[in-house]
Amino acid sequence: MDSRRQPLMLQLRSAPARQRVSRRMGGQDMQTVAVIGAGQMGSGIAQTVAQHGMQVLLSDIDLAVAERAKAGIDTALGKLVGKGKLSNTEAEAALARITPVADYEPMAEAELVIEAATEKEEIKRRIFEAAGKVLAQGAIMATNTSSIPITRMASSSPDPARFIGLHFFNPVPVMGLIEVIPGLATSPDTVARTRTFAEKLGKEVVEAQDEPGFVVNRILLPMINEAVFVLGQGTANVADIDKGCRIGLNHPMGPLELADFVGLDTCLDIVRVLYNTTGDSKYRPAPLLMKYVEAGWLGRKSGRGFYDYSQEVPVPTR
């Protein structure tokens, strides 16, 4: 979905919606949130926002992907109902608040857009350039990037004062933290409204400066990368590396099972951003991590990473 698919007439038609939303901005309260990118993070964000009573417009590269994501959210909500954590009525109401959309034009209704597309800067920049043309004056543009500098990405938006990092953790409905990352030009009003939104989702907020990896990934990704070096050098196998960290460090998951959970392509993208933005060799990606990504072994989402997920119980692959 790029700006070439956004005919001028659609942009003009959305003007009344843009003005209506602009008038609501003073009220601080988000009613409609657009989520761009409906993979594991975008789906989790859409589900969480809908469960907290807001309308969600969900998009991806095409409508079918967004619709599949909504079907996945239906399944996830059904599991919560099965566990007694949600009533049937609440699940149905949350699902009904999610509308898959084919292009950006309906997002003129949104007070906040959260981009959760693939961790590639050129993809994210194109999204903000195109979506920025239809969003309401005053709408906040947030990116869920794990590592790409916010200030640099803000320059692709129509108004860097309304641009911010809003970094969720995976799985979004379960994890209790959000990092809020203002860029150089982000206004105090944007920071305050974003914090209010994050807290409305029931999350704790950590505010981080716009430095590579922010706080949590700056610490986590070097650990995951080092675990892959340890594996590649044959110091220990997958099961023992994870067991060592689970029991020895009291971590709930080992670094390799966590890497599979995050997605090995996403891990590699983040390590590369850390390496390229700092120039520090301590962040060089582990060769074995690059090989796994080249093989298409991306972790849980592809069915194989450091573990094989084809059986009921994941089986270590090395």
Ligand SMILES: NC(=O)c1ccc[n+]([C@@H]2O[C@H](COP(=O)([O-])OP(=O)(O)OC[C@H]3O[C@@H](n4cnc5c(N)ncnc54)[C@H](O)[C@@H]3O)[C@@H](O)[C@H]2O)c1
């Ligand atoms: N996986 C994690 O644990 C995690 C945690 C926090 C933040 N993030 C960040 O969230 C973002 C998404 O990660 P993910 O794990 O959901 O990845 P994913 O691969 O599951 O999903 C990415 C989605 O983006 C879509 N996409 C690609 N180009 C697009 C475009 N031009 N317009 C709309 N959609 C597009 C893809 O079709 C895909 O559905 C990344 O920036 C990642 O760094 C990931």
